[in-house]
Amino acid sequence: MKISxxxxxxxxxxxxxxxxxxxxxxxxxxxxxxVGDCPIKGTTVLADTEKAIRDCDIxxxxxxxxxxxHTAKFAARYDKPLLGLNLGRVGFVANLEPDxxxxxxxxxxxxxxxxxxxxxxxxxxxxxxxxQFTAVNEAVLHRDTRSNMVELSVSLHGERIxxxxxxxxxxxTPTGSTAYxxxxxxxxxxxxxxxxxxxxxxxxxxxxxxxxxxxxxxxSAKVYPSNELSCYMTVDGQYPIPVTSDDTVTxxxxxxxxxxxxxxxxxxxxxLNEKLKEF
Numbered sequence: 001m002k003i004s005x006x007x008x009x010x011x012x013x014x015x016x017x018x019x020x021x022x023x024x025x026x027x028x029x030x031x032x033x034x035v036g037d038c039p040i041k042g043t044t045v046l047a048d049t050e051k052a053i054r055d056c057d058i059x060x061x062x063x064x065x066x067x068x069x070h071t072a073k074f075a076a077r078y079d080k081p082l083l084g085l086n087l088g089r090v091g092f093v094a095n096l097e098p099d100x101x102x103x104x105x106x107x108x109x110x111x112x113x114x115x116x117x118x119x120x121x122x123x124x125x126x127x128x129x130x131x132q133f134t135a136v137n138e139a140v141l142h143r144d145t146r147s148n149m150v151e152l153s154v155s156l157h158g159e160r161i162x163x164x165x166x167x168x169x170x171x172x173t174p175t176g177s178t179a180y181x182x183x184x185x186x187x188x189x190x191x192x193x194x195x196x197x198x199x200x201x202x203x204x205x206x207x208x209x210x211x212x213x214x215x216x217x218x219x220s221a222k223v224y225p226s227n228e229l230s231c232y233m234t235v236d237g238q239y240p241i242p243v244t245s246d247d248t249v250t251x252x253x254x255x256x257x258x259x260x261x262x263x264x265x266x267x268x269x270x271x272l273n274e275k276l277k278e279f
Contacts, residue, residue: 001029001030001031001057001058001107001108002030002031002032002033002055002056002057002058003025003030003031003032003033003056003057003058003059003060003107004032004033004034004035004046004052004053004055004056004058004059004060005018005021005022005032005033005034005040005043005060005062006034006035006049006052006053006059006060006061006062006063006067006071007034007035007038007040007061007062007063007067008038008061008062008063008064008066008067008087009037009038011062011063011064011067011087011088012087013087013098014038014062014063014087015038015040017062017085017087017098017101018034018038018040018062019040019041019042020098020101021060021062021085021101021104022040022041022042022043023042024101024102024104024105025104025105025107025108026042028105028108029108030107030108031044032044033045033046033052033055033056034046034052035047035048035049035052036048049070049071049074050074053071053074053075053077053078053080054074054078054080056080057080058080058081058082058083058107058261059071059074059075059080059081059082059083060082060083060084060085060104060107061082061083061084061085061094062085062087063085063087063088064086064087064088064089064091064094065084065086065088065091065092065093065094065179066088066237067084067088068082068084068093068094068136069093069136069137069236072119072136072258073134073136075258075259076119076134076254076256076257076258076259077134077256079256079259080259081114081259081260081261082258082259082260082261083095083096083107083260083261083263084096084260085097085098085101086098092175092178092179092271092272093175093260095260095261095262095263095264095266096263096264100263100264103263103264104263106263107261107263111263112261112262112263113261113262113265114259114260114261114262115191115192115259115260115261115262116192116257116258116259116260117136117173117174117175117191117192117257117258117259117260118173118174118175118193118194118195118215118253118254118257118258119134119135119136119173119253119254119256119257119258120134120135120138120139120171120173120196120251120252120253120254121133121134121135121251121252121253121254121255122134122135122139122171122233122235122249122250122251123249123250123251124233124241124243124247124248124249124250125247125248125249125250126241126243126244126246126247127246131241133235133239134235134254134256135171135173135176135235135236136173136175136176136236136258137172137173137175137176137179137180137236137237138170138171138172138173138176138179138180138181138235138236139170139171139233139234139235139236139249139251140168140169140170140180140201140233140234140235141168141169141170141221141223141231141232141233141243141249142167142168142201142231142232142233142234143167143168143225143229143230143231143232144229144230144231144232148229149165149166149167149202149204150165150166150167150168150223150224150225150229150231151163151164151165151223151224151225152164152165152166152168152169152200152221152222152223152224153221153222153224154169154198154219154220154221155219155220155221155222156213156217156218156219157217157218158220162198162211164200164203164205164208165203165204165205166200166201166202166203166204166208167201167202168200168201168202168231169198169199169200169201169221170184170198170199170201171196171197171198171219171221171251172186172196172197172198172199173196173197174189174190174191174192174193174194174195174197175191175258176197177189177191177197178191178272180237181197181199181210184199184200184201184202185199185210186199186210187210187212188272189212190268191268194214194215194253195212195213195214195215196212196213196214196215196217196219196251196253197210197211197212197213198210198211198212198213198219215253216253217252217253218250218251218252219250219251219252220248220249220250220251221248221249221250221251222245222247222248222249223243223244223245223247224245225244225245230242231243231244233249
């Protein structure tokens with residue numbers, strides 16, 4: 001079995017924890033792979049994350065949720081199961097903590113469950129061209145930090161249904177409901193559900209509310225910044241794209257899914273309680 005270790009070198013202890021993972025897995029016959037920007041002793045080093053994911057049977061990230069999100073898009077593309085080993089502050093998506101490394105033996109024996117997480121396909125039509133992105137957590141339309149509020153509208157299957165005047169709005173997966181959307185006042189959604197969550201960011205009207213759409217909804221969004229304002233779209237906090245009133249952003253469920261490996265069963269709401277300390 002080939003197992004890739006995708007390690008966030010900027011996280012304290014990450015290399016040491018990854019080396020400890022090698023010590024657990026190597027005696028069991030696993031062929032271990034790491035990436036050139038953070039090579040790990042006892043592994044075969046490949047050039048980049050995409051190649052490491054493509055060539056493995058299972059991917060293990062060592063870092064926080066950000067490391068998982070970056071790796072997840074490759075894992076979904078190549079249909080590879082992914083396990084997160086948490087070194088971050090919260091770690092909602094990761095299933096193991098550094099003191100649970102002995103659980104990695106279950107990867108070899110097959111004693112784990114796969115949880116499938118919904119992803120979003122994001123299309124941006126600009127100047128006659130279409131750009132495509134995949135969101136693990138969310139796609140956000142937001143004003144420039146120097147600007148005032150922007151006007152935003154949302155259509156469902158081509159029919160306009162909602163308008164906001166706000167700092168922005170986001171389309172989230174159930175996985176993303178505990179990320180930026182949660183900070184913006186959105187509801188918590190169980191991660192293995194199938195739906196699309198729309199959350200306004202600092203809306204002007206008190207009547208503005210979040211909306212949960214079914215998994216088959218096709219949503220499109222327009223922004224109406226004035227000549228003095230700028231608006232951008234980001235996907236999972238990356239790829240900032242300027243968006244004008246001439247552009248259309250379309251959001252739909254992705255045919256790809258993220259396969260998360262569950263080695264230790266943890267009640268989602270108990271975990272939420274432990275991580276946030278606010279419920």
